[in-house]
Amino acid sequence: MRNIFIIAKRELGTYFGTPLAYVFIVIFLALTGALTFYLGGFLYNGEADLHVFFVYHPWVYLLLVPAVAMRLWAEERKTGTIENLMTLPVSTYEAVLGKYLAAWVFCGIALALTFPIWITVNILGDPDNGVIIASYLGSFLMAGAFLAIGSCMSALTKNQVIAFVIAATACFLFTMSGLDLVLNFFRGWAPDWFVDAVASLSFLTHFNAVTQGLIEARDLVFFISLIAFWLFANVVVVDLKRAS
Amino acid sequence: MASMIETRNLTKRFGLITAVDDVTLSVEAGEVLGFLGPNGAGKSTAMKMVTGFLEPTSGSASVCGHEVLDDPVAVKRALGYLPEGAPTYGDMTPLSYLGFVAQIRGFDGAEKRKRIDAVVEKVALEEVLRQPIETLSKGFKRRVGLAQAMLHDPPVLIMDEPTDGLDPNQKRHVRALIREMAKNKAIVISTHILEEVDAVCTRAVIIARGKIRADGRPDVLRAQAANHNSVLITASQKDAETIRRKIANLPDVKAAEIIGTVDGISKLRISPKRAKSIATDVADLVRSAALPVQEIFVEQGSLDDVFWDMTMGHSGGGASHA
Numbered sequence: 001m002r003n004i005f006i007i008a009k010r011e012l013g014t015y016f017g018t019p020l021a022y023v024f025i026v027i028f029l030a031l032t033g034a035l036t037f038y039l040g041g042f043l044y045n046g047e048a049d050l051h052v053f054f055v056y057h058p059w060v061y062l063l064l065v066p067a068v069a070m071r072l073w074a075e076e077r078k079t080g081t082i083e084n085l086m087t088l089p090v091s092t093y094e095a096v097l098g099k100y101l102a103a104w105v106f107c108g109i110a111l112a113l114t115f116p117i118w119i120t121v122n123i124l125g126d127p128d129n130g131v132i133i134a135s136y137l138g139s140f141l142m143a144g145a146f147l148a149i150g151s152c153m154s155a156l157t158k159n160q161v162i163a164f165v166i167a168a169t170a171c172f173l174f175t176m177s178g179l180d181l182v183l184n185f186f187r188g189w190a191p192d193w194f195v196d197a198v199a200s201l202s203f204l205t206h207f208n209a210v211t212q213g214l215i216e217a218r219d220l221v222f223f224i225s226l227i228a229f230w231l232f233a234n235v236v237v238v239d240l241k242r243a244s
Numbered sequence: 245m246a247s248m249i250e251t252r253n254l255t256k257r258f259g260l261i262t263a264v265d266d267v268t269l270s271v272e273a274g275e276v277l278g279f280l281g282p283n284g285a286g287k288s289t290a291m292k293m294v295t296g297f298l299e300p301t302s303g304s305a306s307v308c309g310h311e312v313l314d315d316p317v318a319v320k321r322a323l324g325y326l327p328e329g330a331p332t333y334g335d336m337t338p339l340s341y342l343g344f345v346a347q348i349r350g351f352d353g354a355e356k357r358k359r360i361d362a363v364v365e366k367v368a369l370e371e372v373l374r375q376p377i378e379t380l381s382k383g384f385k386r387r388v389g390l391a392q393a394m395l396h397d398p399p400v401l402i403m404d405e406p407t408d409g410l411d412p413n414q415k416r417h418v419r420a421l422i423r424e425m426a427k428n429k430a431i432v433i434s435t436h437i438l439e440e441v442d443a444v445c446t447r448a449v450i451i452a453r454g455k456i457r458a459d460g461r462p463d464v465l466r467a468q469a470a471n472h473n474s475v476l477i478t479a480s481q482k483d484a485e486t487i488r489r490k491i492a493n494l495p496d497v498k499a500a501e502i503i504g505t506v507d508g509i510s511k512l513r514i515s516p517k518r519a520k521s522i523a524t525d526v527a528d529l530v531r532s533a534a535l536p537v538q539e540i541f542v543e544q545g546s547l548d549d550v551f552w553d554m555t556m557g558h559s560g561g562g563a564s565h566a
Contacts (some may be wrong), residue, residue, distance in 0.1 A: 243299040
């Protein structure tokens with residue numbers, strides 16, 4: 001447990017010790033802001049809620065979260081520091097969790113820095129703050145799920161560009177899996193229960209449910225079990241690489 | 245008592261290539277083992293398996309009695325490791341990096357500061373403590389790597405080419421450091437610099453194509469060199485042939501040959517039979533026959549030659565002094 005926090009602390013320090021953190025945060029805020037105000041028409045739709053703010057989060061994450069995740073393992077492997085890390089007295093799962101937590105906390109910081117829009121909507125109207133809190137929670141969990149996928153992909157290669165592309169693709173498929181784009185691929189040859197299963201993996205479906213203000217156990221369980229699964233896969237990948 | 249490091253039939257294959265082939269070794273406290281071999285011989289791979297970074301294809305290794313496969317964390321606790329090229333997090337400063345390593349190693353507060361201060365002084369890092377590691381010279385980077393490996397004063401140290409890329413002064417410093425630590429630790433260093441073996445190692449293991457070719461004290465290994473105990477004589481060119489013929493008749497002399505002539509001075513090499521010591525016989529003959537010899541000296545044979553013989557594959561073990 002202690003080791004997880006030490007690793008996370010070091011990793012998080014690295015984000016803020018380099019331009020990465022500031023570039024990411026500025027781009028994230030600019031993108032979410034621009035999408036909310038221009039595409040979403042936040043000021044003109046006459047509704048006192050943040051729906052048009054949260055609805056673009058999956059797409060912003062799709063671009064930015066794999067970029068945060070791609071370096072987690074690929075960079076360590078490329079520079080050889082993974083040899084230092086993995087010969088310190090830490091277990092693989094501690095290293096995986098520590099790095100993951102740092103990245104997730106970092107995304108959380110970026111998300112928290114969108115608070116002015118929450119203040120704005122409270123000044124302009126009388127929104128349902130319960131729904132907004134639920135949406136923030138859902139957004140944070142979704143970022144965590146993207147990150148877990150990205151972290152696992154990053155462990156597969158020492159090339160950060162490859163890690164980014166694979167992670168972004170995997171995240172895209174998970175995001176879209178409730179839509180015909182993905183489902184049509186399975187329809188016709190796969191059994192119905194399988195198509196339903198794929199559809200139920202959709203980030204969009206679960207995220208939209210949460211942003212309606214419905215915090216249902218199954219949506220939380222969905223994101224948390226997805227994170228757990230990908231982190232477990234991440235541990236397996238790191239261990240397998242030791243044997244090859 | 246179990247050895248500090250033990251490997252049993254350690255083998256690693258990458259696809260069709262056998263990088264480390266059935267290596268069985270044990271290293272005791274107080275030993276500095278020099279792991280010698282050409283590039284690609286399997287030195288790094290063998291070391292990585294002992295540290296637990298790589299899993300062996302077959303065979304096993306233990307450090308201080310802990311099996312690497314069963315209890316990797318205990319092994320890593322007992323071990324300091326300097327990977328090849330001394331990689332470190334470039335955006336951290338030596339101070340923050342050593343702080344991280346100290347915490348992971350379980351040191352906090354005053355103990356952490358004490359450990360860092362001690363190791364920083366040992367490797368002379370004071371002046372760059374607060375600069376990002378990526379801006380440091382190669383020598384300083386290497387020293388950060390050394391500091392990281394030595395911080396917890398481990399009973400076992402494994403260092404992959406610890407002096408690679410250092411200037412002569414820094415090399416000397418690092419070697420002195422290794423010698424100083426050697427008293428109660430088991431230390432393994434890999435190198436392809438043979439002078440390093442003479443400078444710090446109590447034992448040398450030569451490895452080529454994944455297999456151990458020789459294992460012994462550096463001076464014992466040197467005795468296996470083809471020209472160990474041969475005698476070199478210089479004399480003026482006109483006398484050289486006479487001297488050669490006389491000496492060639494000595495009972496223990498296998499061959500005497502003129503190996504070169506420069507400015508009227510010839511050099512002769514007299515090779516003994518079975519690496520026998522022939523220096524006294526030659527000197528006696530020179531004196532009794534009043535041969536006009538200018539210089540006599542005995543060749544020790546170089547580790548370079550042994551290394552060549554062992555690693556180029558045309559002979560193994562003791563065949564080299566035939």
